[in-house]
Amino acid sequence: MENPENVIEVRNLQIDFHTYAGEVKAIRDVSFDLRKGETLAIVGESGSGKSVTTRSLMGLLAPNAVIKGGSIMFHGDDIIKKSEKEMQHIRGKDIAMIFQDPMTSLDPTMRIGMQIAEPLMKHKGLKKKEAISQALEMLKLVGITDPEARLNDYPYQFSGGMRQRIVIAIALVCYPEVLIADEPTTALDVTIQAQILDLMKDLQNRIDTSIIFITHDLGVVAGMADRVAVMYAGKIVEYGTVDEIFFNPQHPYTWGLLNSMPTLNTAGGSLRAIPGTPPDLLDPPVGDAFAARSDYAMKIDTEKEPPFFKVSDTHYAATWLLHPDAPKVTPPAEIVRRQKKFAEMQRPEPPIKNTTKE
């Protein structure tokens, strides 16, 4: 481990998929760290590689996936080099995962009490009775009402939100060091989503888990993340603290994402959609992959891939706009508004004048 604060270090990860059409370059040189106790959000559109990245952490890639290079360090070992058998000891115990669809991630023929107890029996060698009693505690923790009675119910007897609570209970029952949440609330209603997100934050504080949170919902990211990585076409194009990404974004793709969402304050007129569609990763474009959809593309964007430019110690963006020789551009109005706010947030608090007399 390069940094003792890190739980996971991913370096130069490259993953291809063999398909009939050819090699799909799904992950193209991705590096990131996950720090102890933090929530790292990975945002991006479908096909940007966010799910593939995290599945590789779990050793759950599809059979046609090939890891072309890179390393995933966890506890000083490279996960990529581990056998399936070794992964089975890590999966569900040290690294757990919550999937998007609570309808399909539970076993429909198994009572939910047993499903929650299973990892305890498997990883911690608990007896069934003991495991079930811990499962009951977990059910209470995730806020299922009347847990004793519901222990013996099957998944179909629960609503979507309740099922996702059960999935969370299964994922957290072994107190994993890392929790990967892949769009955990996308299938849920907003009020239920808010409850599940609060629950995840609460449980994170209690058991000190590091969370990798994958989502395309920037509103959810704003509420959950400590740090954010923005992915596009198999690469991370920008990363920084949540404030840096939302209030001082640098990459035109991040601008586009923030710009295309209506907020509750957005007035009429048309939304600023990002034109076009993401590139085909069978044959990734040369240079900046977002150039074809960007209003800010320059000649060099189609010729040479931009390296990461440093914005601050915690904030990096891969766009030629940050090159010292690049022309100064004005971001979209919404981004300018956000950057203004960022500047205000950075300004040191004015010294408090002592006007009150004792």
Next chain:
Amino acid sequence: MPEERKKILEVHHLKQYFNVGKRDEVRAVDDVSFDIYEGETFGLVGESGSGKTTAGRAIIHLYEPTDGEIIFDGKDVSKLHTKAEKHEFRREMQMIFQDPYASLNPRMKVKDIVAEGIDIHGLAKDDADRTKQVEDLLETVGLNKDHSSRYPHEFSGGQRQRIGIARALAVEPKFIIADEPISALDVSIQAQVVNLMKELQVKQNLTYLFIAHDLSMVKYISDRIGVMHYGKILEIGPADEVYTHPLHAYTKSLISAVPVPDPEFERNRKQVPYDESREKDDKKRRMVEIAPGHFVRASEDEVPMYTQRAIDAGLVTEFSE
């Protein structure tokens, strides 16, 4: 609200029950009434199970309503007896579905999917006209005519949703029910589809019933909004007003749960809980117009409370009951 505007759809006391009379009777839509004016977008929001989709389906007559009246363009939908009348109704009202993967027949070419309505209603003079219409429609929704001989699997989610929109537009409808049309799409693509729908609305004078759970998008696209919960509409009003000054406790709770892409806002967010038992006290409730065009489902003794809220919010200036 401008009362002189023409009501294109009137829903009176719509009830849609399933398993009627059995122990597992479900009152999916329970006494729902609202009007939609020509050329507007009416957003129907609610959580899953609130009955919003069922209401949409009952309106387009995919279900036989248990009770109530649906009046479309002056005619009672359940009293359309002749084949010609039913045909006409089905041409004038169209639907766009949520899942662009499940709603397009994978074994049909795009041109046949789009032209299905044209064929059924005999809207094309000959083959050349049919092809021309399909190509024009594809162009209207931002695809190109080369796409017409392809199959749905060759398209991305956003493109498929455009095909679904082209299919709905093919029969020149007046009224489109869009049931979660963007929920399955990526953020950047959602904006494209919403912009397209808005553009088409102006060009072709369409009226939309926009059903969704994404409140920020519904607010953005809708002129007026109805909030559904447990089969009932709890609040109806102008979109901006419902969002900035919700009167019903459920609406307040729903809006407070919407995540906002602003970390500072999120850090200070206070979610308002909602006590569901309040609705189940057996009091008689009806829709009461608290502020102009702003209705809340209330019992008689709750009216003063809502009126006070409306006064506090500046929606009404004086007691006018």
